[in-house]
Amino acid sequence: MERHGAGPDESAADEILSALGGAGNIAVSTHCATRLRITVVDVRPVSTGRIAQVPGVLGVALAGAQVQVVVGPGAVAAMHAAVERRRIAGAGDADTGPPAPPAPPAPPRAARRSLRSPRWLLRPLHVLIDIVTPLLPVFVAGGMLLALHNLVSAPGVFGPDPIVAIVPWLAGPAALLGIIGIGVFALLPVLIGFSAAGRFGGSPYLGAAMGAALVAAPFLVDSGAFPALRLQGGGSWTLAGIDVLGVDYRGTVVPVIVISALLAAIERALRRRLRGATAFLFTPMLTLLLTGVLAFLVVGPAARLLGDAFASLVQLVYDSAxxxxxxxxxxxxxxxxxxxxxxxxxxxxxxxxxxxxxxxxxxxxxxxxxxxxxxxxxxxxxxxxxxxxxxxxxxxxxxxxxxxxxxxxxxxxxxxxxxxxxxxxxxxxxxxxxxxxxxxxxxxxxxxxxxxxxxxxxxxxxxxxxxxxxxxxxxxxxxxxxxxxxxxxxxxxxxxxxxxxxxxxxxxxx
Structure with a gap:
């Protein structure tokens, strides 16, 4: 790997890649506001101790097959770009330099546990925040647009009639605001699937595809896109005695996170067992298929039963208390x-x-x-x-x-x-x-x-x-x-x- 003239970021990137097991061990590389999020093919060669000693690295955490390297908000974009440059440069070239020095002892288990989660009870909250944080600009933008739409479209705000009824030419622009804003929340599983799959060490794009399938199923079936089902609006689609269309995933968060975690686990298992052209052809397909079966036939119905039971409990408590x-x-x-x-x-x-x-x-x-x-x-x-x-x-x-x-x-x-x-x-x-x-x-x-x-x-x-x-x-x-x-x-x-x-x-x- 060519290192002549490498700047500080390139030198740090080389050390990080070496501690990750080399460029060939990198499956997916992304970053959020402060961390590199690098999914590896095999975690065994990874040395978190060596990564922690790289200049500029503030901390290291291992979440499944994803290595999270904390470098701070001001440096993460440049460091990620450097890692990508060195990874691409090293993917096809053998490193003829001297062998890497032996890895220093890993930090004690208690220290690693403290780095990954200060309090184990708060780990689910930290995972949720890790997934949602990259989506904050989208949430704020969608929320602001919806607020503007509601302001001009709802009756009783500035009088008995909505503003769009008083000023008819505003109806079209108001509808545009609403469509752009509601898209963020109606198709939320797509965004959550992308972010969550990457967080759990899977392909973000497969996560987004699974989220799209969850949201699109009722609309595609009712549209007649699948003639074999021949459903009219309000029909049902039954598999193994389960109404697949009985769960509305629009706006949901936790069920999609659970499904994304399953997807990442399935993808990693297939990636370990398949190689070459077989892996390229079948890993994405089998990942989506197996995850879809679990999502539509297990996770979704379980979430629906839990939701229905909770709704009944809410009414009972309110009526009696x-x-x-x-x-x-x-x-x-x-x-x-x-x-x-x-x-x-x-x-x-x-x-x-x-x-x-x-x-x-x-x-x-x-x-x-x-x-x-x-x-x-x-x-x-x-x-x-x-x-x-x-x-x-x-x-x-x-x-x-x-x-x-x-x-x-x-x-x-x-x-x-x-x-x-x-x-x-x-x-x-x-x-x-x-x-x-x-x-x-x-x-x-x-x-x-x-x-x-x-x-x-x-x-x-x-x-x-x-x-x-x-x-x-x-x-x-x-x-x-x-x-x-x-x-x-x-x-x-x-x-x-x-x-x-x-x-x-x-x-x-x-």
């Missing part, structure tokens, strides 16, 4: 959004609306305002002109209009204490809504403009409850941040992604 039930639902709703289980409440909500009114929609509004309040508090606490202030302010606006995912994943879960404050405030809002028996008579955007969906006579109470929830979350986050989490906010404002070891990261604990 009154104000306490409203508080419990308010506290749980943000967690449902994180896991995607809130999608399972849609069928319950439609039934409640058909019977006179839904208690779920108002609670969702209080939860979204609580997330917005926490975001605005973080924006206030963050340093002026910092990245965190820009993200928090941008994510809080769509949350106020009913799109809470940017606020939850982009800000509040990363710092954790704003998310806890939002849960507490959402519980208070849910209790007040239950006390005043506020219900929705139609679906809409669960935020400030959601007042148009509330039963006549309860709109003012709805606004009071959700604004109290937002104000309480703002106050709790401000107070908690000033007293205990000032270093954590400053560390996040400096740029490192969650899970990396920035200074002050230990203060993130609640």
């Amino acid at each position: 009154g104000v306490v039930g409203g508080a419990l639902l308010g506290a749980l709703y943000p967690l449902l959004v994180v896991t995607g289980l809130h999608q399972s409440l849609v069928s319950l909500e439609l039934g409640l609306i058909g019977g006179g009114g839904s208690f779920i929609f108002p609670v969702a509004g209080a939860s979204n305002l609580a997330q917005a309040g926490a975001c605005f508090a973080v924006a206030l606490l963050a340093r002026r002109r910092s990245r965190l202030r820009a993200i928090a302010g941008g994510a809080g606006i769509p949350a106020s209009f009913g799109i809470a995912e940017p606020a939850i994943f982009g800000v509040n879960l990363r710092l954790r204490f704003p998310f806890i404050a939002a849960i507490a405030a959402s519980a208070v809002g849910g209790a007040l809504l239950a006390f005043w028996h506020v219900e929705a008579v139609t679906l809409g955007a669960a935020g400030v403009i959601g007042v148009a969906s509330i039963a006549p006579g309860s709109g003012v109470r709805y606004l009071v409850c959700i604004l109290i929830s937002g104000a309480l979350s703002f106050a709790l986050t401000c107070g908690w941040g000033v007293v205990r989490h000032r270093p954590a906010i400053d560390a996040e404002a400096a740029g490192p992604a969650p899970g990396d070891p920035p200074a002050g990261a230990g203060t993130l604990e609640a």
Whole structure:
């Protein structure tokens, strides 16, 4: 491998590649905000100890077949480019230089476990944040566009009629805003599949393809693209006694992450057993086929059963516990959004609306305002002109209009204490809504403009409850941040992604 004239990045890249087992051992190489994410064919030659000693490397973590090399937000793009250049240059050339020095002893198991996860109970949260962090710009952009669409399209915002009815020429542009914005969340499994498959050591493109299959199945079948099924709209597609179309994956997160983890494991197993042209032809095909069977016949139905059972439990608790039930639902709703289980409440909500009114929609509004309040508090606490202030302010606006995912994943879960404050405030809002028996008579955007969906006579109470929830979350986050989490906010404002070891990261604990 030619090394003459190599700069610092090239020299570091050569050392990293050598410690990874050579250019031929690299299957996929990507990066996020602060880490190189390199999936290897065989983990046995990998020496994390040698990688940790490379100048510029801040830390190393091994997740399955993926080696995560922490180099920091200012250097990751250049380092990744250098690794790719040296990998391509070395893929076809034998290294005629002296043999690599023996690897130093690996760090103790306790140290490796500490690097991979400071607290094992928080590992699922760290995995979730690792997967979602690269998607934050997309979430914020989609949320802002949807908020603008809802603002001009919902009735009751500036009068009884929506703005598009008063100014008809705005209808077309408003629809364009809505389509671009909703695409982010309707096709979320494609984005999650891409990010999650890479996180678990598989091909991101196969993950995206699997996510696309999950979302597209109902539409393609109903369109008549597969004549053998001959289904009309609302039909069923049964395999092994299971209704494949009975699960709606749009907007889901956790089921797609589970499916992506299975895909990565299957792909790695096939890659170890197949070689050459056989691997090129059959590894992607068998990976998608086997993962699809498990997704449609095991993971999806299990998620549906869990969601239906949870929806029934929610109604039982709310009906029997009154104000306490409203508080419990308010506290749980943000967690449902994180896991995607809130999608399972849609069928319950439609039934409640058909019977006179839904208690779920108002609670969702209080939860979204609580997330917005926490975001605005973080924006206030963050340093002026910092990245965190820009993200928090941008994510809080769509949350106020009913799109809470940017606020939850982009800000509040990363710092954790704003998310806890939002849960507490959402519980208070849910209790007040239950006390005043506020219900929705139609679906809409669960935020400030959601007042148009509330039963006549309860709109003012709805606004009071959700604004109290937002104000309480703002106050709790401000107070908690000033007293205990000032270093954590400053560390996040400096740029490192969650899970990396920035200074002050230990203060993130609640």
